[in-house]
Amino acid sequence: MSHVILGLLLLWPMSRYDLIRAFEAGVSLFYSASSGSLKRALDGLLERGLVEVESVEQGSRGRKVYRVTDAGRSAFHAWMRSELTESSAETGALARLYFLGLVEPADREAVIARITERLGDDLARLEALQAEVQQASVPTELADVATYQRATLAYGLASHRFALDWFRTGLPRD
Amino acid sequence: MSHVILGLLLLWPMSRYDLIRAFEAGVSLFYSASSGSLKRALDGLLERGLVEVESVEQGSRGRKVYRVTDAGRSAFHAWMRSELTESSAETGALARLYFLGLVEPADREAVIARITERLGDDLARLEALQAEVQQASVPTELADVATYQRATLAYGLASHRFALDWFRTGLPRD
DNA sequence: TGAGTCATGTAACCTGTTACATGATTTG
């Protein structure tokens, strides 16, 4: 989640409270964050020097505005260009897509390539699984169970193909 | 994850080791489990009396085979029929689809209805979000950012529509 | 016999959720 925080703070510096709103207003599509997890992640970013406190509003509510440091900006862009290591390919893909506008236009295709690479790998894994499953024989009393287990796999295949197709053709490109 | 364990043990009694294999061979499509989390979840089910140790192989490797109790069976079926409260609609949907063969044929439509209900709710939420976003004005320097944020929302809408359509029409029905 | 698999268990660590406490500011 720290990379998402960096991305949001790169849009403009904001407070932790603002970050929660920003999550709700868009990031929640692919990433859920509660006040508690956000606090801890933000503290971690501060400790590692990837963000810093830009200002503390005095006399008012003590609002702290956070800003991304140069190191933080580097970390964010390294992450954008990196392999999708997130446990869910979709989460990794949408997180990068959401911030793709922060990347130089010339580098965007490389990010998209990382996304389709991961989606393709996952799809290949599912296709291998399906090939295995199709061979397996099923005892009569579990025929029903097997039907729906195969349907689940069919859904997985279909949704991965959908995602891959969307990222290959449905994306705004200049 | 405990409901998934109950579902797997309802197929046939098995050991913790077997459960790990079963997760890898199918459940991992929608649910990731490591040895550690599985152990804790299984211990919890034992404590709550939803599973019991059927046998401990003596003289051999001390293999413990777990079996679902009557209480566990009830808990499983209650969960199958319940609203999808999982944080990801897709996870909740696929978990139930995977075990749909364990439900009486007459009750399957009710489970599917719960799934499409949740997917529909999530889609409506995204449509409302899109309506909001379309009105918002965007400062010139963030036009690019907004383009991809909107693309992310468009993906969310498209994938939810895909899922809803799949569960409405793509499902094996007698 | 040695490698790989079967099979159990422990524990630290990370991160997300929930619930609460506190108080300032804004707004009807």
Place this chain on the structure above:
DNA sequence: CAAATCATGTAACAGGTTACATGACTCA
């Protein structure tokens, strides 16, 4: 003035990941 919102912080809890320790069995 009261309620809602802004804004911070603390801490217990839950569940997943990783790494390790231990030992039996199987098979080439």
